[in-house]
Amino acid sequence: RNLKWQIECRADIGRLSAPFLAIYESLIPAEEEKAKQKKLLTLLEKLVCKEWPDARLYLYGSCANSFGVSKSDIDVCLAINDSEINKSEVLLKLADILQSDNLQNVQALTRARVPIVKLMDPVTGISCDICINNLLAVVNTKLLRDYAQIDVRLQQLAFIVKHWAKSRGVNVTYQGTLSSYAYVLMCIHFLQQRRPAILPCLQGMEKTYSVTVDDIECAYFDQVDKLHGFGSRNKESIARLVWAFFNYWAYGHDYASNVISVRTGSTISKQEKDWTRRIGNDRHLICIEDPFEVTHDLGRVVDKFSIKVLREEFERAAEIMQHDPNPCVKLFEPY
Ligand code: ATP
Ligand code: MG
Known part of the structure; x- marks a missing residue:
């Protein structure tokens, strides 16, 4: 798996940004x-x-x-x-x-x-x-909004990923696939991992905003106007990021051992969270830690059937991004 994750991106990736940006623009609400x-x-x-x-x-x-x-x-x-x-x-x-x-x-x-x-x-x-x-939910809404202010590529990537998930029918929690909220956290995590990083880890910085909700302390750096240009040393285009996002979830992420954690700006081990076995209905087949409610795994809705569907969809998307002459059409084809 790791070898495939190292594959080189197609040479013509640059020409694909314009159609992806057109899709993004068409989704922005009036x-x-x-x-x-x-x-x-x-x-x-x-x-x-x-x-x-x-x-x-x-x-x-x-x-x-x-x-x-x-x-x-x-x-x-x-x-x-x-x-x-x-x-x-x-x-x-x-x-x-x-x-x-x-x-x-x-x-x-x-x-x-x-x-x-x-x-x-x-x-x-x-x-x-x-x-x-x-x-x-009101507080995690603010966290997502604050992340979106830092680099426009987050909003672009998340719109494209949400649109893909809806088109492919993998955005239905009662069928064991992921919520929109989970997909946005996957995008944030992914952009925190780029080198140079496109997003910082706001919860790892000086705390300028702090509220306690249901006994949970929610605190992070929210003066995001000071972070404009944070990701500008990273010049990756949106097409390249879409390509890398699907590669990451198809081949780069270690589903067996790792939990993605926007809170820490990194991955943490399932062991550390004691998310290694099924407890009740929580199977932890893909682990996404909620940034504030840290005992909450947003992947807990995923079961042994839907994990297969999800991973095959990530692999399909990675394949299309690597080889299809017209990925913007194929990627969003209804399932
Ligand atoms: P959509 O555009 O698909 O409606 P959304 O972000 O509004 O996207 P919803 O599923 O309607 O997604 O969820 C609304 C909000 O509820 C989320 O943004 C998040 O703040 C919160 N939320 C949703 N699911 C969870 C969850 N499993 N755990 C914690 N908060 C959640
Ligand atoms: Mg909603």
Whole structure:
């Protein structure tokens, strides 16, 4: 495997950046879409404040982490500063309020792993999930957004990888493949590993931002405007990075022994985390440490069937990037 990882990149890789950048540009949401999201958030704030005057609403997920492609749903967190609340009751109450204000398809999913209310706003056409007090997600959204400010190649790579994962059907957690959040962490990790590095390890630097959420201290260097140009000594083009990304996940990563860790800017051993065997439903076949909730393996949804699917997809993509005359077409072909 290691030998293949050392293979030389095709000579004509340079000519492939333009079509990849065109795909990236086509996925960027229009300003108009952002404005509609704001409008919906303002409406929701108005409705929520009537019932819970001290509550706050936060956008999180791809509508706020800079990795949202156009026409994404929005994720909203309702923060109620009261440890006594019963989440199910709040969700049902919230669903009631939203329904009476003409929002459509309102559904309270109180038994989901992350309980939410779903809705669709007929005015803007936007669908939205609202969860309660999921502040870790709000904080990891900020971390991703801050990383995105440092080097535009992260956003470009992540858009391309998310688009590939959706086209190939490997972005479906209930089928044992990975979440968008996991793919973005894989991109950050990968860019931290380039030499010269394209991204730093923000959690390994001086802590300029610190909050404690659910007893977890979330702290890192967030003055990212001071890090502009961090990766500029590395001149790799986007096409070269897409090529290397798929090679890394096809042939370079040691699935048997290693955990990728954005928190440390490196890999750590499965041994060290005690992620070497199956415990309950957690099989640890591909290990991606959550940057804050470090006991959480984002790869835990992956089972012995879906790991095969995933690795074959990485190998397919690596192969296309190395040999196909027109990789931008083949890579995103529907499965
Ligand atoms: P998409 O564009 O596909 O909707 P997304 O980033 O919004 O991408 P979601 O799956 O909707 O992805 O997740 C929303 C947010 O919830 C993530 O950005 C992340 O902050 C948080 N999140 C999702 N899955 C996990 C997880 N397994 N553990 C911790 N946080 C998660
Ligand atoms: Mg989302």
